[in-house]
Amino acid sequence: MKHLNFIDLFSGAGGLSEGFIKAGFKPIAHVEIDKKACDTLETRLVYHKLISENKTEKYYDYISEKITREEFIKNFGDSALSDSVINIPIGEDNNRIIFEKIDKLACGKQIDIIVGGPPCQAYSLVGRSRDKNRMKNDPRNFLYKEYAKFLKKYQPKVFVFENVMGLITAENGSYFKNMQAYFKRIGYELDYTIQKSEHFGVLQRRRRIILIGWQKGLGFQYPKFDQLNEEFTISQILSDLEKLNPGDQKNVTNYIKPTTKYLEKFELRNGVSFVTQHIARPHNERDLKIYKIAINKWLKKSERLKYPDLPTELKTHKNEKSFVDRYKVVDINGLSHTMVAHIAKDGHHYIYPDTKQVRSISVREAARIQSFPDDFYFEGGRSAAFRQIGNAVPPLMAFSIAKSIKEQLC
Incomplete structure (x- = not known):
C-alpha cells in the first residue's frame, strides 16, 4: 500500500501530526513559527524514525536524561529529517522559500493531504473581548488565504482545517463565509462540523470546528467519526x-x-x-x-x-x-x-x-x-x-480524523 503524504501547516508541537502518523500517513514537512515547538517536532520525528529502526531505547535514553539532546540529534537524527521542520513564518514574504524547501523534500512525490489551522487568537471570543478593535485589524484573520496558497501549489486530494468556535461568529460570520467561498473558488468542495473532543476520548470539554475540503470529482464525502461510548474521568x-x-x-x-x-x-x-x-x-x-x-x-x-x-x-x-x-x-x-x-x-x-x-x-x-x-x-x-x-490539537482527536479520511483515500 502506498504511503499517503501530508504537510502540516501552523504545526505547533505536532498534535495533528501525531494522530496522522499513527494512522499511517507520512509527513513531508512541518511549517511552524515557534522555534521551541520546532525542536519538539524534530525530537518526535526522530522518535518515529527510531521506531522504524527498532531502536526506541535510544529515544528513551534521551528523555530519561542519559544523553544530551545534542548527542541524540547528532547520533540518531539526520539532515533530511531536520530540514523537514521549517521554522519560517507562513506569509507572502516567506512562502516562496517555504515552497522551495518543501519541493526539495517531496522530490516529486504527491502531497495527498494538507492539515493545520492558523493561530486562533484573532477568532477566539477571549481574543476579541480583550482587543478594543475586536481583532478586526489583526492580520491573522486572513492567514487562511496563505493556507490556500499551499492548496493551489500542491493540489492535495484533501485538506483539514481545524479552528476555534469563534471563527463562526467573527465579524458576524463574514470571515468564515469568505473563507469557505475562497476555498471553493480554488477547486475544493467542503463541509464542516463542530466536534466535541470528549467524543474521541479526550478528557476535556473542547469544541472545535473541523473543516475538511476535497478536490471536486474525487468522490469523497465528509467522514463520520467514531464516537466513544464509554465515560472516563x-x-x-x-x-x-x-x-x-x-x-x-x-x-x-x-x-x-x-x-x-x-x-x-x-x-x-x-x-x-x-x-x-x-x-x-x-x-x-x-x-x-x-x-x-x-x-x-x-x-x-x-x-x-x-x-x-x-x-x-x-x-x-x-x-x-x-x-x-x-x-x-x-x-x-x-x-x-x-x-x-x-x-x-x-x-x-x-x-x-x-x-x-x-x-x-x-x-x-x-x-x-x-x-x-x-x-x-x-x-x-x-x-x-x-x-x-495548550495550543495543540489533541492527538486522539487527530487520529480519529486521520483514520476516517484514510478509509476513503485508500
Whole structure:
C-alpha cells in the first residue's frame, strides 16, 4: 500500500501530526513559527524514525536524561529529517522559500493531504473581548488565504482545517463565509462540523470546528467519526503520578500505581516504565491560599470561586466585574475545561483538585488532558511546554480524523 503524504501547516508541537502518523500517513514537512515547538517536532520525528529502526531505547535514553539532546540529534537524527521542520513564518514574504524547501523534500512525490489551522487568537471570543478593535485589524484573520496558497501549489486530494468556535461568529460570520467561498473558488468542495473532543476520548470539554475540503470529482464525502461510548474521568489520569509540591520538578520519575483503564485503552502510558516532565510551577503564598479556597469550594459544593467572593486581604484590584472566574479547579470526577495556551502564563485556571496538593497542574498532567502519550517530550522548558500543549490539537482527536479520511483515500 502506498504511503499517503501530508504537510502540516501552523504545526505547533505536532498534535495533528501525531494522530496522522499513527494512522499511517507520512509527513513531508512541518511549517511552524515557534522555534521551541520546532525542536519538539524534530525530537518526535526522530522518535518515529527510531521506531522504524527498532531502536526506541535510544529515544528513551534521551528523555530519561542519559544523553544530551545534542548527542541524540547528532547520533540518531539526520539532515533530511531536520530540514523537514521549517521554522519560517507562513506569509507572502516567506512562502516562496517555504515552497522551495518543501519541493526539495517531496522530490516529486504527491502531497495527498494538507492539515493545520492558523493561530486562533484573532477568532477566539477571549481574543476579541480583550482587543478594543475586536481583532478586526489583526492580520491573522486572513492567514487562511496563505493556507490556500499551499492548496493551489500542491493540489492535495484533501485538506483539514481545524479552528476555534469563534471563527463562526467573527465579524458576524463574514470571515468564515469568505473563507469557505475562497476555498471553493480554488477547486475544493467542503463541509464542516463542530466536534466535541470528549467524543474521541479526550478528557476535556473542547469544541472545535473541523473543516475538511476535497478536490471536486474525487468522490469523497465528509467522514463520520467514531464516537466513544464509554465515560472516563480526570481521576483516571492523575492517580498513577507522583505527588507534587509547588515548584517540584520531576523531570524523570516512576509511576506510583498501576495503569488505569483509560491510560491502557488509549495507550497514554504506551509501555514506558517511567514518566517525564511531571513539573509543577511555583506559587506565592497568596495564590496558594486562593487555590485552597477554590479547591474546597469545588470539592465540597461543586461551586466555582468568583473573584468577588475572595476575602478582602486576598484581593489585589477593585475590578470585580471582568474575568471574575480566573481561578478554576480541574474537575476530578468529570472532564477538564478547555486547555488553552494561557496556562503558560499562570496556573490559576487549572488548579489541581486536591487539598493535599495545593498547586496548579503539572506539564505531564496537562499533556494527558490533551491526550498526548507519556513518551511525547516537549522541548524548551516548562513555560514553552505549557504553551505548546495548550495550543495543540489533541492527538486522539487527530487520529480519529486521520483514520476516517484514510478509509476513503485508500
